[in-house]
Amino acid sequence: MATGPSIVNVDLPETPYKVVIQTGLLEEFSLPTELKLRYPHAVIITDDNVGKLWLNKLKRRLQKSIAQVDAIVVPHGEKAKSVEVANSLWQRLLTFQADRRTAIMALGGGVVGDLAGFVAATYMRGLDLIQIPTTLMAQVDSSIGGKVGVNLPQGKNLVGAFWQPKAVLIDPAALSTLNDRDYRAGLAEVVKYGAILDEKFFGEIEKQVIGLLARKPEVLQPIITRCCEIKSAVVLADERETSGRRSLLNFGHTFGHALEQVTAYNKFSHGEAVAIGMCCALRLAVQMKLIVDEVRARIEDLLVILGLPTQFPKLPPDQILEAMQRDKKKGAAGVSLVLPTKLGSGKLVPWPGDQPVREALR
Ligand SMILES: NC(=O)c1ccc[n+]([C@@H]2O[C@H](COP(=O)([O-])OP(=O)(O)OC[C@H]3O[C@@H](n4cnc5c(N)ncnc54)[C@H](O)[C@@H]3O)[C@@H](O)[C@H]2O)c1
Ligand SMILES: [Zn+2]
Structure with a gap:
């Protein structure tokens, strides 16, 4: 072609x-x-x-x-x-x-x-x-x-x-x-870019799910290009991860890393853990009234259609909380979380307390 x-x-x-x-x-x-x-x-x-x-x-x-x-x-x-x-x-x-x-x-x-x-x-x-x-x-x-x-x-x-x-x-x-699993893992990151940084692109991904799942090159090329543009812009704004802009790319990752760690890196691929992590962050954002539930549902639906997991597995929440507190991205003020403020935007939010986070793990 x-x-x-x-x-x-x-x-x-x-x-x-x-x-x-x-x-x-x-x-x-x-x-x-x-x-x-x-x-x-x-x-x-x-x-x-x-x-x-x-x-x-x-x-x-x-x-x-x-x-x-x-x-x-x-x-x-x-x-x-x-x-x-x-x-x-x-x-x-x-x-x-x-x-x-x-x-x-x-x-x-x-x-x-x-x-x-x-x-x-x-x-x-x-x-x-x-x-x-x-x-x-x-x-x-x-x-x-x-x-x-x-x-x-x-x-x-x-x-x-x-x-x-x-x-x-x-x-x-x-x-x-x-293989399918590694392909889907990448799709989780693609959704992440749309969900936290680019509302229009999110809509584009929704429109292209069939071609995306079929790995049609003519669908993949523009989607990969948009992801590269977003990543490039973030890197340009914050090459060494000092100003916080680059941290938006960690949407879903603090929950996701904790999940990967607690399950000894052998139950979930990184992308699967991030998909679940984004859903936790979305539930927390709804609880904190940063977004309405429709936004959560829309992002979660797309992940499901793309074959990614969205439910947090049955694990002791305390272990997850502990692993989150150990996250190396922790700043002087403790762990902060990237939460959406609407579709395509987000911000870094200080730790909201253990109880709300625990609830988002349900
Ligand atoms: N540097 C960064 O900014 C950054 C960002 C995200 C992730 N990472 C790192 O990336 C790593 C994960 O990368 P990944 O998800 O690409 O995993 P990976 O490199 O392990 O690749 C996944 C599997 O796919 C196989 N593979 C690769 N290309 C293939 C192809 N075209 N056809 C068939 N098989 C193919 C590989 O052999 C491997 O078995 C982690 O170590 C993570 O820490 C780094
Ligand atoms: Zn990632």
């Missing part, structure tokens, strides 16, 4: 870059003009799932314009986002004689993007990074904004950096091979 590229500019003053969204981009891969003759060496980092499906195509295409193209395949899954795997990547880069003219290409989901990005940020004090995200989650969220890192046994994302990519290259058609 011949659709032209959509471009989103992330105009950071010191490290501007382009996000290119184009159906079929991986089949006909080429670097943006401004990067084309820049690298004598590229190292693609991917995981075994994505490697089987997309690595050879990308490698062959890159070999047309880059003299040396190497690839490293890590195991798939969150476990690979570790210091040990990062260390093995540093070692492999040394054997490939990677240096400051080497480009790191992160081909995969958020795990590969965060891990390869972290390795790019740290090896020889920093190599150029190109993000080629292949999950919906990574295409609409993790590949943009420069947050890279690995997990420690004590918790997720405890070691990392801000390291902006030189380009983000997105092929919506890559999602055709993604």
Whole structure:
């Protein structure tokens, strides 16, 4: 299908870059003009799932314009986002004689993007990074904004950096091979953007549910593009998460992270936890009279249609409250929550007390 590229500019003053969204981009891969003759060496980092499906195509295409193209395949899954795997990547880069003219290409989901990005940020004090995200989650969220890192046994994302990519290259058609559960997880983040930041876009998602569920590229490309625009605007307003604007992206996440933690990260995917978390935040916002119940119902209905869970599971509320209080996004004034104030808008609200939060967990 011949659709032209959509471009989103992330105009950071010191490290501007382009996000290119184009159906079929991986089949006909080429670097943006401004990067084309820049690298004598590229190292693609991917995981075994994505490697089987997309690595050879990308490698062959890159070999047309880059003299040396190497690839490293890590195991798939969150476990690979570790210091040990990062260390093995540093070692492999040394054997490939990677240096400051080497480009790191992160081909995969958020795990590969965060891990390869972290390795790019740290090896020889920093190599150029190109993000080629292949999950919906990574295409609409993790590949943009420069947050890279690995997990420690004590918790997720405890070691990392801000390291902006030189380009983000997105092929919506890559999602055709993604499993249903991971695809839906990305849809939760798509709904999040509409629900808390863009009312008009929320209506667009509602109109396109059938095409979205069928992963029609002509529906996906504009939707992914809008998500990238929203994420880019938030990152531009608050690159290092200091002013609070970027925190709106945490809608549903304080509840969601707590749910993931309490269930030891093996019951809900991140997207499922965020979907449930958004519904908790919506119920709380209704209780606090920030929104009317119709807004809650409309967002919840969309999540249900997209196949996402919305009900909080039967778990001891105290464990959840405790996990929420431990959330690392906690400021000096304690935990605050992102709550909607109407469809497409929200704000950061100080902890409203344990009782209302407990009720929102019902
Ligand atoms: N840096 C950020 O700003 C940011 C934001 C959100 C999430 N994250 C991180 O992202 C990670 C989650 O990312 P994710 O949801 O993409 O998970 P993931 O990277 O684990 O990918 C999910 C699964 O899909 C497979 N896969 C990927 N692309 C595929 C394709 N096109 N076809 C078939 N299979 C494919 C992967 O091998 C994996 O098994 C977490 O570690 C999270 O912390 C980071
Ligand atoms: Zn998320």
